[in-house]
Amino acid sequence: MGRTELQQAPLLEVSNLDVTYRTARGTVPAVRGVSFHVERGEVFGLVGESGSGKSSLVTALMRLLPRGTQMRADTLEFNGADLASMSESGLRALRGSDIGLVPQRPMTSLSPVTPVAAQLRRLTGGQVDDERLHALLADVGLGGLKKRLGDYPFQFSGGQLQRMLIAIAVLAREPQLVLADEPTTTLDATVQAQVLRLLLDLRERLGNTVLLVTHDLSVVAQVCDRVGVMYGGRLVEVATTRQLFEDPQHPYTRALLRAMPSNRAVGERLMPIPGSVSGAQLLPGCPFAPRCDRATDLCHRVDPESVTTYDITPHQSDAGQTDVGRTVRCHHPGSPA
């Protein structure tokens, strides 16, 4: 691929990805036939309830799955390079420099017994001196902590630690792709908003691409250009954020939207999704069929294929794309009559 073609191609291209864990009690197909792409410069959200396979997908992209886990894909490309066949040294070079990871739990991703400055320097591969470290932290609004960097992680708030880790993952080496796996789950609502704002500000400034994993659709609404919805290891719907909120096609997406607190009037009851995702990957038909208000006999027997449709009146996504299409994996897609 020539340089210009490469710059026009998606930054991340995934086709037919499977991840299967082996456990003492048998195999767990955590990610099944997942296909999607992430355009350069966009914020792509991956949403779904706990156990739907989001973290397994992100861990597969970093090629950090536990030993013995089976992974296969027709395509697994980052910036034109094949991640599936890349050597361990190639992957090490990629992680941190071209792909930055913002962890889920800042407190537990750092050692409790080592001062933060030493850990942050180590995370950059020893490439920053104290002066650069202070500059990076000042850049994410933590200039006031300069004298406290010999302190231990427990002496900082979760929000402060997450800002530090973002400074290292996003600013220190300016990776093209930032993988943020539930970066705000452990933070309270105000701090969560500040951390999301920081990720967006940095994206605007540096022009990077973000893959954001979350179980929270209100986070998607605030920051994502496009979104993929996962259920039972399947990617059941991919759409622009506006399409997803205005015209959800998959019954699971609609159920998730109905369960969002901001979609209910004050005093109106939330509508939790009955049942559980547990074991959905092992069902013969559509994984959502047992919880779906539209399921027919076909849904219980046959797992639907993913169908791509194009919006006839294209929405301009926040990333400025129009012809992105949308996919849905359902025998009876569409809004209720």
Ligand SMILES: Nc1ncnc2c1ncn2[C@@H]1O[C@H](COP(=O)(O)OP(=O)(O)OP(=O)(O)O)[C@@H](O)[C@H]1O
């Ligand atoms: N190391 C592992 N060994 C065996 N099974 C695993 C392992 N990690 C995840 N799983 C299983 O794979 C499935 C998908 O889990 P995964 O953590 O990817 O989902 P998730 O959507 O990211 O959930 P969460 O938000 O809780 O992390 C679940 O059934 C989970 O129990």
